[in-house]
Amino acid sequence: MSMHEVLQQDRRLVMLRVLNESPAYTANESILDSSLDAYGHRISRDLVLSEMHWLQEQGLITCKDMSGTLVATITQRGSDVAEGQATHPGVKRPRP
Incomplete structure (x- = not known):
């Protein structure tokens, strides 16, 4: 697996975790962008x-x-x- 794929899968997991912990399980693109920055994923909007x-x-x-x-x-x-109760190709599996 390439470094690009590792980072991509981790970004997707971070986004799902942020949504899972957000009020009403909802967030806009700006909140997700800021959250990714906080987790070390400085990417474009x-x-x-x-x-x-x-x-x-x-x-x-x-x-x-x-x-x-x-x-x-x-x-x-x-x-x-x-x-971590299910897996999906393209999304990193969370650690216990």
Whole structure:
């Protein structure tokens, strides 16, 4: 596995964990971007949006546009992956 893939899988796990711990299991692109920065993933907003769309395509989150800002809500499947109760290709498995 390449370093790029390791970082990508970790970013996705961080996003799911942030959503899983957020009030109403929801956060917007700005909160997710700031959270990724806090976890050492300094990436562009465009890449944050790309990851949000990928997670949505996988059925791990839902997204909706709220006046030009993308807002994500974790699904039950996404919550299971965030907590390590399920696995998904492309998302790092959390440590116990």
